[in-house]
Amino acid sequence: MTEKTQSTESVERSGRLPVWRVGIVGGLVGVLCCVGPTVLALIGFVSAGTAFVWATNLYNNDAWWFRLAGLAVTGLLVWVALRRRNQCSVAGIRKLRWRLLALAGVTVATYGTLYGITTWLGTLA
Numbered sequence: 001m002t003e004k005t006q007s008t009e010s011v012e013r014s015g016r017l018p019v020w021r022v023g024i025v026g027g028l029v030g031v032l033c034c035v036g037p038t039v040l041a042l043i044g045f046v047s048a049g050t051a052f053v054w055a056t057n058l059y060n061n062d063a064w065w066f067r068l069a070g071l072a073v074t075g076l077l078v079w080v081a082l083r084r085r086n087q088c089s090v091a092g093i094r095k096l097r098w099r100l101l102a103l104a105g106v107t108v109a110t111y112g113t114l115y116g117i118t119t120w121l122g123t124l125a
Helices: 003-014 020-031 034-043 049-084 090-095 099-124
Strands: none
Touching: 003 099, 020 034, 020 049, 020 099, 034 049, 049 099, 090 099
């Protein structure tokens, strides 16, 4: 491979949006109201009953705040990633629109999967 081909290839790789990392982090923050107490119960800091009560209370009272925080974290991470690649413009967003849709899909799938797991674990408490 020539030097010019290698540099072009590295620019293309660095121009990619970290879809998996950003999507998983955004989904995790969005469902932290349920995951936090579950993790505390799994590592033994609190009982399963306490974790269930905490998760239920957080989900019933503050779920939308956690979802908005997940959306804000996702937006912030996308903005940082685009700024690092000098693509924080309408043209840059148009160029990456399919990757941004994939990122949204990963975020929603992460949220849904973790919500399902924590709900299932709640039935065992």
